[in-house]
Each structure stands twice: as structure tokens, then as C-alpha cells.
Amino acid sequence: KKLGWALVGLGSLSKNQIAPALLKTKRARLAAIVTGTPAKADEWKAKYSIPDTHVYNYETFDKIAENPDVDVIYIVLPNGMHEEFVVRAAKAGKHVFCEKPMANTADECRRMIAAVKAAGKMLGVGYRCQFEPHHRECMRLAKEKVFGPLKFIEAGFGFQIGDPKQWRLRKNLAGGGALMDVGVYALQACRYLTGEEPIEITAQETKTDPVKFAEVDETISWSMKFPSGVLASVMTTYAFNGSNFFTAICQGGRFGMDPAYSYDGLKGWTSKPDVKIEFPATDHFEVEVDAFSDAILNNKPFAQSGEEGLRDLLAVEAIYRSIKEGKAAKVEAP
């Protein structure tokens, strides 16, 4: 059986990644769309054979409750709109999948988790790398101590952002800058390589363009301490290209990925010639959508849950707190 998925927000990610992936998924199909732009609705209806009855705008969205063809609602809107639409989707009695970062703040995440729980539905967060085979192999290498105990991680993800008018540079819509958008990938990598939550964070920020980045962070580097004693040194930026990697330094060798977080062309490497990290290309969105659908259909727990999204936001908030206070910050409990 294929579950019917509705896409909310038909921007770049929905158009170029998620909708094409939904043509390949084994357990999911694109059943409905929600958009504020009538011209997009016409284009999508024709391209994906979606009937008029399965097209909503942001005002009519709540009527999706009456549509039995929709099982899951995927929120692909700017970060600051995730809470409103996740809560409305839950109230419509549907399972909810939400893009990363889960929301602007940890408190928003808590309310989203509570709303989906009250509806008796499942909530997933779009951490695509966690389904990707190179990343999964790196998690295994760390967990099984193939290179001995993990000691130190270096990671970073950034890019030079274009259009100064886009929502990613507006605090209310984005929650923050590079850290919220791409820094979370490097943060996630540290969390799933250690299998632990950071306890203390020290962060520094630099802003070379205070006009463009008047509302959000431009470049941040931070150090995270994990309970086992592992330290991670991480960076993110909106000011330049070139950082898209992680390196895991273990007692008896090293491994990593570079590039690590792109949609394709990922490369793994290790310090031992006989240990390779090589896998065929995977559509990250196809595997994550099928994994969530499978969890719903078979009533299985889903690791990339609302709680997982919340844990990222707790670390993000500690990073911002450390910058503001100029000292180490403890990561709050969920």
C-alpha cells in the first residue's frame, strides 16, 4: 500500500527534490498540494495529475481533514511557519513530516510534539542524511569502534548565500542564519557519530557583512563537549563556499566524508586502505519518505522524530546563548 502525502509549500525543495522523489517511492505517492500561488497549483495539477479536490491554499488547508486520500502532510515552508502548519496538520488528524530545522525555537518544537501526540499521530523531521548509506556506515564505524574509540570530531557546512531579500535572512521566518539552515547538518553529524547529546558549548561569531546579515548569523564556530569526553569543533557560514565535511578522529585511525551533506556526489574516506566507504548514489528524499511511510504502515518507532528535532534546537539555543553571554553554555534538557 502507498500512503498519500500532501506537500505544503511548493518552493525549491518541493519542486526539485521532494516531488520527483515521490514518483519513485514504494510506500508513498503525492496525493495533494497546498500552495498560496494559484499559478503553481495549475502547473503541479497538470504535471502530477492532482485533481482540483486535492488542491488547497493556506486558508482552506484545514479542510484537508476531510480528505481520506491524505495520510501524511509534509511541511516544506520557511522554518518560522513550521509550528503553525504542523499543529494545523495534526488537528486535521494526519501524520506530519516536517522539514529541518524543525522550528525557530525549542519551545515551538515542544508545542509541535505535544500537538501531534494529542492527535495520536506520528511526527517525523527531514534529517535526510540519517537515511543515507555513507552516513549510516560512518555511524556504524564509530559505534563499533572499527578505528578504536572516537576521540575528536571536526565538521562544517556552509555556503555563500545569494539574494539579500530571501526569507533565509529574515529572523522571524528563518529563526537564525547559517547555523539554522546548514550548521544543523554538521551538528547532527556530531550527534549521530557520538550517539550522545552535547552537554556544554562554547561559540564565537563573526560578521563581515552587517547589512546583509543584520537579522541573522553569518559565520559561527563552536566547540561541543560530549559526556564520553569527545570534543567536536564545528563551523557554519553563509559567507563563503568550501566547507561541507566531517572528520572523525579515533584512537586508531580516522574516517570522514567530504563532501558530506550535498544531495549527491558524497565521498567517504578512511585512513586504512582496506576499509572503504563507498555506496551507489541514493535519493535522500526517496529513502526518508519511504522510511517514514514504512514506520506508519507497520506501526514502528521512527528515530528521526520530533524529539530528535528538539534536541538539535536545544544545542542551537546553547550556541546562540554562548555567543550572547561570551562564555560556555550548558545545553538544556528536553
Ligand code: NAD
Ligand atoms: P523556498 O524559498 O524555495 O520555498 C519556500 C516556500 O514557502 C515557497 O513556495 C513560498 O512561496 C512559500 N512561502 C509561504 N509563505 C512564505 C513567506 N512568508 N515567505 C517566504 N516563503 C513563503 O525554500 P525551500 O528551500 O524550499 O525551504 C523550505 C524548507 O525546507 C525550509 O524549512 C528549509 O530549511 C527546508 N530545506 C531542507 C532541505 C533539505 O535538504 N532537507 C533543503 C532545502 C530546504
